[in-house]
Amino acid sequence: MTELLNIENLHARVEEKEILKGLSLKVNAGEVHAIMGPNGSGKSTLASVLAGKPGYEITEGSVNFQGEDLLEFEAEERAQKGIFLGFQYPVEIPGVNSMYFLRTALNAQRKARGEEELDGIDFMDFIQDKLELLDMNTEFLKRPVNVGFSGGEKKRHETLQMCALNPTLALLDETDSGLDIDALQIVSRGVNAMRGEGKAIVLITHYQRLLDYIEPDFVHVLKDGQIIKSGDKTLATELEKEGYSGLTNETTAA
């Protein structure tokens, strides 16, 4: 197995408050990992730190991505290297339509990789099957980014961007939150289409529900800034029944 991502003893703080307290995680190519945990355990912070969001201070530990020190790079460089973050709360950009936004992003990445940029016509050809996969149409692309989108539309739009940008490592932060079953199925279809050799997906989620549609290879429990338990998909079912509290007691005792 090719190692894609290796996080070792990661400590991160925001405004003097330590959130990640020695987190370690290895992700190999071809794997899907689910990270579960209660509110405030550091799930979103982990996603933000990996994507290079400003405002976080790394005090200890390392993150290696495809043989490079990931923490050395700016957010846009990480994106260009193949890291995608599906946002829990996608941001509105008034006046910028989705098509222009997505094409600009795609071309920025292609340019950074020394590939030819796509013009408007090529882009429409390129995006067509991705739209179909997610039950979306070109009308959607004419709307300003996330402005007036419903919760489901926002998440489908995030998934569309992921499919278009075709990342090596996709970090999906609470992609399932606020979705009804139909939307959940559609989004899961997009994520499953992303699975493949050489790529990996890290799902951050509250609920086991998503994992009925996207089957993970590994499930990790994040609590108080550390991964306290790892297992296969049965761990998720267990958590759904028992909750996180029992688990904590167990580990603290151990």
Added chain:
Amino acid sequence: MNTAAKMPTPPADNVINKDTQLDKTYKYGFSSDIEMDYAPKGLNEDIVRLISEKKGEPEWMLEWRLNAFRIWQNMVEPNWAKLGYPPIDYNDIYYYAAPKSQKEKPKSLDEVDPELLAVYEKLGIPLKEQEVLAGVEGTSNVAIDAVFDSVSVATTFKDKLAEMGVIFCPISEAIRDYPELVKKYLGTVVPQGDNFFAALNCAVFTDGSFVYIPKGVRCPMELSTYFRINARDTGQFERTLIIADDDSYVSYLEGCTAPQRDENQLHAAVVELVAMKNAEIKYSTVQNWYPGDENGKGGIYNFVTKRGTCKGERSKISWTQVETGSAVTWKYPSCILEGDYSVGEFYSVAVTNNCQQADTGTKMIHKGKNTSSTIISKGISAGRSNNTYRGLVHIFPEAENARNYTECDSLLMGNKCGAHTVPYIRAHNNTANLEHEATTSKISDEQLFYCRQRGLSEEDSVSLIVNGFAKDVMQQLPMEFAVEAQKLLGISLEGSVG
């Protein structure tokens, strides 16, 4: 609204004599060594006479100038705008500077000093190419009048336009060749004593463009004037007069640049538009005069009076401006809606960065019945700049059923800039329907991170967000200008985040 916090550190290197450096800061900052013919510095009746003589003007024009000069002498510089700048010494300015080789008017582009043409090429307007392209179908279709310091140096496509009866020429030429038209309209929209800067312009204006569109003619191409201040210590006082006769249409573009200089330069222009019955004038400006450096040294003082009268029924005047340059901008392109059912529009994007100050907006004067006006103003402030929208909507008692919609949006970058909105409304007829909306927002860190996570650089992210903010105005620009203007917004804000 004014807040204070950390300001991005300006680049230490202020040297601007390298081409690469210019590209990053002010692309049009080069100056050209062209032999100039100057009138002595300072302002008095003799200078006014000299300018008139240099231009070979008839007696009536000289009298008109002298009258304006006497009015100006009794006026005081206005100080009501939210602008701060050291007093201007009006006697320390050259009021006339012309490239020497222009003394004998060139008959065609071939006779224009190649040095001058090179300057324009550097600015991105290859005049020669324009003429060559003229015969080719489907290519760029813009006629250009280029004004270099005080003199119009080249007007393209003149013959083609003449076939349709369109007059497009330097105003100095119009005064000689079409005195009746000039006499009839000059100063009718902006009277000589309208304001301090307009009066000054009337006395010393040196060149500018004149446009006449005859009845029923839809001008087949964009008309464009390119203004360039090149000479040191020179003021540019251009004067533009556009008349659209019944049932005609014209779209006019204006672009401006100036070299990078440490001292401030004065620019006081007057633009008058007259739209007759059913006529439409669309006037677009991309103003990119040198804005001064990061510390506010140098830059153009831009005091401009632009006004149009919708004289006839169902006439329309539309102003679109993208203001990114100048150290100080004082400018209120306005519409006087006299004709019933006439329409006035004002679309504006004003960007201020570093120490720039802009006080800009519009006046919509409703006199006719069922007149309507739209004002969309987008102000973007960064650095330590101040950006003020100042506008007046005035409904006269006789203006039944007048309508106005005003939208003023401000976007702030960083915590040391200011955005101010000063709308005045005078409604003297209770059938008026007036709407006003205003918003202030900031580029959020979340927006920037979202774009960067998708692979855009920080500066491309800012440019994307800002262009989205200004979209309603940008899409009013003619195609020829839109792409350039979009890039300009990004460039003007470079270094404003971080």
